[in-house]
Amino acid sequence: MLDTRPPLPPFDAASAAQKVRLAEDGWNSRDPARVALAYTPDGAWRNRDTFLADRDAITEFLAAKWRREQDYRLIKGLWTFxxxxIAVRFAYEWRDADGQWWRSYGNENWEFVESGLMARRIASINDRAIAEADRLFHWDRGETGRRPDDHPGLEELGL
Structure with a gap:
């Protein structure tokens, strides 16, 4: 039996927003195994030009991603549900091994099963090089990486 991952569908505005924030918190942890548990064992992903079909592949993908994308900080926003x-828009900032800072912008479409696990994730993402002085995502990553509640979201940052 699959684990249950509340909030569960069908979503209303509050539960959809909560699901988005929980996903943001998970991704900001940069813990591939933890993040992968939000997906069904046979979860289908498209991330840019990469297609994945199960939790193990998702875990490996995320581990490689966060080795490459250093100082990663992500903000997600509910678009509609x-x-x-749920449809989400997001932006994240990171630097590469050469010290170049990037802001990546994207949209995700999520589909959930009754247990609240995500069965399908379709992500389209674009990257833009930025100067370190142009960074907008400033919070102490601490132990969890979680964006503080008082840190501006995408709308407040004009993104």
Missing amino acids: TGNR
Whole structure:
């Protein structure tokens, strides 16, 4: 039996927003195994030009991602929802091994099963080089990486 991952579909505005924030918190932990547990064992992913079909592949993908994308900080925002689907927009900042800072912008479409696990994730992402002085995502990553509640979101930052 699959684990239950509340909030569960069908979503309303509050539960959809909560699901988005929980996903943001998970991704900001940069813990591939923890993040992968939010997906069904046979979860289907498209991330840019990469297609994945199970939790093990998702875990490996995320581990490689966060080795490459250093000082990663992500903000997600609810775009819309219906039934068992949520659309999200996001931006994240990171630096590469050469010290170049980037801001990556994207949209995700999520589909959930009754247990609240994500069965499908479709992500489209674009990267833009930025100067370190142009960074907008400033919070102490601490132990969890969680964005503080008082840190501006995408709308407040004009993103």
